[in-house]
Amino acid sequence: MDTVVDAPVKTFIQVTEIWVPEADRLVLAEGNYGGLAAFEEATRAISFGKGEGLPGKAWAEERPVVLKGFDGSYFKRIEAAAEAGLTSAVAIPVFDDATLKAVLVVLCGDDETRTGAIEVWHEEDGLMMLDDGYYGAARHFEWVSQHTHFPRGQGLPGGVWSANTPMLFRDLGSGYRFIRADSAGKAGLTTGLGLPIPVPQDKTFVLTLLSARGTPIARRFEMWDARPVKVGKETAAILADGICERDGPLWTDDTQQEPRRVTAHQGNIGKVLATGLPLVASGKPSLTEGYDSMVALPIYDDGAISHIVAWYC
Template sequence: MSATFIKAAEVWIPSADGTLLEFGCGGFGPARSFATISRSMCFGRGEGLPGRAWEEGRPVLLRQFEGSIFQRTAAARTAGMDCAIALPLYLHDRLTSVLVVFCGHVPGQAGALELWHHDPRITTDMTLVDGAYGPGAQAFEAISQETYLPRGVGLPGLAWQRGEAVFVEDLPAAPGRFLRSEEAAAAGLLRGLAIPAGSRLADRHVVAFLASARLPLAHRIERWVPDAAQSELRRVEAFSELHGGRSSGIAQLPLSSTGSSLVKALQRGVPVINDFPADEPGSPAAAAVGIGATALVAIPVVWEDAVVEVVALYL
């Protein structure tokens, strides 16, 4: 199986007494040593990457681990991870979890991790907080730092406007949806996924994952939304480099599917990671088996204090 830009993910859950973040679940692929270390850890407020996101009540991006608050640097480097983002999830002003997504640059293959932010006290636009761009993307990084995105403009601006995840298959061919298309083409960036991320405050964040076809974001990306009757999840988008690109097939999951990671993420407002996705009910199992996925990451997208969709990443 080919490598992906997104290498691993883990979920941290508040302890019963609310004093710690404890390991909930994770998908680490071949990074067994990193997985063993992670499963034995817990974090207080401000401790490590998950604890910092908890304390600050907002997403935190680390463009590198060396010299940072990150506590597992050596193991992450061995596993091919060199940057990460922690996303705290809130429902009704209550922290439900912290999702950490790890990415890794590969020499000669483009990939970027970005965090965008809108603070209404400062500007009407969305601006870059930080990014991890890897070698060969200096021009793309420079223009990103200078870019101001109005609501509905550019990939992060679209996710902000819609309150839902946005996937763009061909960034250089979508100048209307991706303002930095020329610089993206020069850097070799082709695919883009933007996901709205909340915070403890009223401001908005968007995390963006960008990568080439040779280094996919994930082995498969799907978006699932509940139907109007709130009786099932419907797949509205699916893309996989290993399945020939975009899929137009129809798929549903009844909300009574108690074994479904996607349904659990929707109903609980907590990310769910299944490290044996062949056990999933319905079409996710077939998709996972078809590409040999080692983990399914189900990410609930929270908007206006409700879970509006679930993004599925097959790693």
């Protein structure tokens, strides 16, 4: 019997899509549209060439792309998005060295209560600078972020840059490691997930997902370490950190002795290990830890998956 977690009234991200290269086009592999049937129908009728639309732009420019408004932009589904109440989007390319594996696109709406942040940071002159971000109603936090930069090792963007691994920050409003703690607390932001976004040509990008309690980006986060781990002859990933609003911490000192481990093809994380592609799952709570949906994103390093980051709504 499926265990279902009561869904929040609103989530910060409303639509998640995965686009994969097929010949010279990006085609839809899978998506979670949260009941926005008309937008889903419009999406399934299109594909993108290199440089076309938001997925194609992330492919051509080889970097994450934030689009905070659709009107008059290069976005291909403006009318369908307006009817669905979608106002902004972020495209995250998944590269294995110079090879594009997929583009993950998340789309959000905008109102006076929807609060959170999806940020893209880039390295410039030895500092991590805000490339762009979408913040919903967190206007003051957006202003603070635009005027904040991070040396290597400081804050969430600087920490991810230094370690070249995903990082999970808890209690953003009071955490001493989170440089913007005061403004995060005022905005109601509680949990931060940062992850490196490897791209060609040695450019450095970091993506941060900052979740608020009222309109969460996710209600559960997992970070899996897939750097050469073998179970017999199979590649495996080990749960390195995680937090869940229902279950509390998913990782403690005890898990270092008996780590949670998955192998290729074992569950959703194992499917990412096996295919090398991001994954969106919805509709079967038994496959998504009791939640309505989940996203799993692989991170590549030196020709192999080094980490998998998953979030559940």
